[in-house]
Amino acid sequence: xxxxxxxxxxxxxxxxxxxxxxxxxxxxxxxxxxxxxxxxxxxxxxxxxxxxxxxxxxxxxxxxxxxxxxxxxxxxxxxxxxxxxxxxxxxxxxxxxxxxxxxxxxxxxxxxxxxxxxxxxxxxxxxxxxxxxxxxxxxxxxxxxxxxxxxxxxxxxxxxxxxxxxxxxxxxxxxxxxxxxxxxxxxxxxxxxxxxxxxxxxxxxxxxxxxxxxxxxxxxxxxxxxxxxxxxxxxxxxxxxxxxxxxxxxxxxxxxxxxxxxxxxxxxxxxxxxxxxxxxxxxxx
Numbered sequence: 001x002x003x004x005x006x007x008x009x010x011x012x013x014x015x016x017x018x019x020x021x022x023x024x025x026x027x028x029x030x031x032x033x034x035x036x037x038x039x040x041x042x043x044x045x046x047x048x049x050x051x052x053x054x055x056x057x058x059x060x061x062x063x064x065x066x067x068x069x070x071x072x073x074x075x076x077x078x079x080x081x082x083x084x085x086x087x088x089x090x091x092x093x094x095x096x097x098x099x100x101x102x103x104x105x106x107x108x109x110x111x112x113x114x115x116x117x118x119x120x121x122x123x124x125x126x127x128x129x130x131x132x133x134x135x136x137x138x139x140x141x142x143x144x145x146x147x148x149x150x151x152x153x154x155x156x157x158x159x160x161x162x163x164x165x166x167x168x169x170x171x172x173x174x175x176x177x178x179x180x181x182x183x184x185x186x187x188x189x190x191x192x193x194x195x196x197x198x199x200x201x202x203x204x205x206x207x208x209x210x211x212x213x214x215x216x217x218x219x220x221x222x223x224x225x226x227x228x229x230x231x232x233x234x235x236x237x238x239x240x241x242x243x244x245x246x247x248x249x250x251x252x253x254x255x256x257x258x259x260x261x262x263x264x265x266x267x268x269x270x271x272x273x274x275x276x277x278x279x280x281x282x283x284x285x
Contacts, residue, residue, distance in 0.1 A: 003059065007068045019073030021105045021134060022051055022059060027079050048083070048090035051076050052097045060100025078105035078134055081114045084122060092126045103130035106164075108155055116158040123163035130165045137170040137185075138200065141178035146277055148184060149199035153250040153279060156207060157234045160217055169204065206279045210246045211238045220247070233258055233274070249280045 007017060026046035046054065055076060063069040077087040084106060091097045104122070119131055136155075138148045156167055173195075174185035186204060189195045211217075220237040232252035239245060251258050251274040258274040262282065274280055 004062060004066050004069060007072070008066075011068045017072060019075055019102070020063075020069075021075040021078035022046070022054065023078060024135075025079050025107065026051065026077070027083055048087045051087065052091045052094050055091060055100050056094065056096035060097070064100060073102045073130075074100055075103050075105040075132065075134070076101050078107070080107050080110050081116075081118065082110055084114070085118050088122045088126060088129075092129060098126075101129070103132060103165075105132055105134040108133060108136040111155050116162045116164075119159060119162040119164055131163060132165055133159065133167040135168065135170045137183045139178070139182045139184065141176075141182070141184045143176070143184070143188070143196075144199065145184075146199050149201075149203035149279075150250070150252055150277065152200055152203040153206075153234065154252060156203075157236045157248070157250060160207075160211075160236045163217075167204075167207075169200075203279060206248050206281045207236075210240075210248065210281050210283055211236075212240050215240045215246070232256075233260070243285070245282075245284050247282045249274060249282075251276060251278050251280075253277070 029043040029045035171185035173187045186201045215238040218237050234250040237247045263269040
């Protein structure tokens with residue numbers, strides 16, 4: 001089976017892996033949820049019942065029985081959020097498939113069609129399964145665009161607040177053409193080996209530098225957020241393994257600065273002025 005052979009060949013060169021997904025965008029092989037149309041794409045089609053049957057009938061048993069692959073984290077779906085609830089219920093709802101599959105892989109395309117709270121619903125039904133975003137990119141190439149960074153913050157913060165465990169970008173580095181001409185990477189490198197960090201670099205940096213691995217997302221309340229003047233304020237809070245408290249704030253407003261007060265359970269507080277179109281991170285003990 002190709003899945004097993006792939007990892008065995010890498011193992012011969014002392015290259016190991018953490019996890020694997022069953023198939024990239026299995027439903028996109030036949031449909032495009034962004035345009036409500038049928039069109040063909042370079043992928044092997046799986047619907048949720050096919051992934052369920054493949055997970056328990058061949059994929060899971062074979063990989064778990066092979067020394068090189070038995071400890072891999074096995075992820076199903078690897079598709080857009082609009083499919084998440086159906087795939088979770090179909091695959092996790094089957095006791096045999098549930099036994100083999102560790103988590104769900106998600107892509108960020110068309111996230112606006114389904115609320116991020118669907119992940120909380122999935123977590124409450126299947127709390128021992130992780131949720132990981134495995135692909136995201138911006139297109140077309142628009143160099144130096146703050147909007148790209150803001151889009152990342154706009155979509156990453158809500159999913160972190162709804163039990164998503166990790167985020168993986170599609171392209172860390174590309175040349176200025178955007179790879180195949182349709183994407184923008186976090187870092188661009190030209191032919192003279194100069195590199196240019198795009199605004200997305202700083203959006204991801206605010207989240208990944210301070211919300212370190214094994215941190216726990218904690219609850220927070222934003223008072224007056226429903227007021228018109230604060231509708232563009234986003235925030236996520238985390239507790240790190242070193243017991244540091246991290247608060248990442250995103251003021252998405254194009255013109256208005258926000259004056260905010262941050263108060264913890266002990267009654268300690270700090271006042272901040274969040275400039276328009278800005279990211280702010282606070283770390284304290």
